[in-house]
C-alpha cells in the first residue's frame with residue numbers, strides 16, 4: 156500500500172518501522188517540511204531499528220491509500236485540514252490518538268474516516284530514540300459509512316504492528332478508553348504520581364466513573380458504572396508502573412490532551428443537561444497548570460512546545 160504517516164513521534168515511528176518491514180511504500184509527514192524523516196526505535200526485545208525514510212513528498216501524499224494520523228489530539232484537525240486538498244477521495248484516514256472530539260472539528264469528508272485506540276506504549280528517550288516499552292493492541296473501526304467495507308485494513312496493519320483488531324462499533328470502545336483517560340490522566344497529573352499510586356483515591360475514581368457512565372448512557376452506549384469501574388481498575392493495575400502521558404506533558408510543560416479527555420466529557424454532559432462536577436474540577440485544575448506555564452512562556456517563544 157502507499158501510506159503517509161502524519162506525525163512521526165513515538166507512535167508514528169512504531170508504525171513507520173513496522174509498515175516498511177512489510178514492504179509498504181511509506182513516507183512520514185513532518186510539521187516542519189523535510190525530505191526525509193528518521194526512524195530510531197528500540198523494540199521491547201532490545202532490537203534497534205534505524206531508518207531514513209522519505210517525508211513530505213506531495214506526489215506520495217496524492218497517491219496515498221492510507222493517511223495514518225499519529226498526532227496528539229489537539230494537533231489533528233489543523234494538520235489534516237491542510238492536507239485534505241491533496242488527498243485522493245478514496246484515501247482512508249485513520250485517526251489514532253487518545254481522547255475524543257477531533258472528528259467534530261473536521262469538515263464533512265469524501266474520504267473514508269476511521270478511528271483507532273492503542274495500548275502500545277512508547278516514549279522518546281533523552282537521546283531521541285523511541286523506546287517501545289510495551290507491545291499492545293490497536294483497535295480500529297469505521298467512523299463513516301464508506302469506511303465500513305475496509306475491515307481488511309486491520310489485517311494489513313496487524314502484519315505491521317500486531318495486534319490489530321477490527322471493531323464495527325469503535326465509538327463505544329473509544330468511550331470506554333475515554334473513561335480510563337478521564338480517571339488516570341488528570342489524577343496522576345494532579346497528584347504527580349505513577350498510574351498505580353492513584354488506587355488510594357478510590358472515592359474520586361468512583362465519582363469520575365459514575366459521571367462517565369451517566370454521559371455514556373445518554374450518548375446511547377450500553378454500559379454500567381460497575382463495568383467502567385472494573386475496566387478502569389484493570390487499566391490502573393496493568394499500567395501501574397507507567398507515567399501517564401498527561402503527567403509527562405505537564406512535567407515537560409507541554410500542551411496536554413485534557414480538552415479531548417475530561418474537556419470532551421464535560422462538553423457532552425452539557426449537551427445532555429448533565430452535571431459532571433468531578434470531571435469539571437479536574438479539567439479546570441489541569442487547565443490552570445497549562446495556563447501557568449503558558450504564562451511563564453509568554454515573552455519567550457509564545458508557542459506550545
Ligand SMILES: NC(=O)C1=CN([C@@H]2O[C@H](COP(=O)(O)OP(=O)(O)OC[C@H]3O[C@@H](n4cnc5c(N)ncnc54)[C@H](OP(=O)(O)O)[C@@H]3O)[C@@H](O)[C@H]2O)C=CC1
Nearest residue numbers: 162163164165166185186226227228230234252253276277
Ligand atoms: N506514546 C504512547 O505510548 C501512546 C500514545 N498514545 C496517543 O497517541 C497519540 C500520539 O502520541 P505520541 O506518538 O506519543 O505523540 P508525540 O508527541 O510523540 O508525536 C506526535 C508527533 O507529531 C508531530 N506533529 C505535531 N504537529 C504536526 C503537524 N502539524 N504535522 C506533522 N507532524 C506534527 C510532533 O512533532 P513536533 O514535536 O515537531 O511538533 C510529534 O513528533 C496521542 O494522542 C497519545 O495520547 C496512545 C497510547 C500510547
Ligand SMILES: CC(C)(CO)C(=O)C(=O)O
Nearest residue numbers: 339340394397399400401
Ligand atoms: C491508559 C493510560 C493512562 C496509560 O498510561 C494512557 O492512555 C495514557 O497515559 O495516556
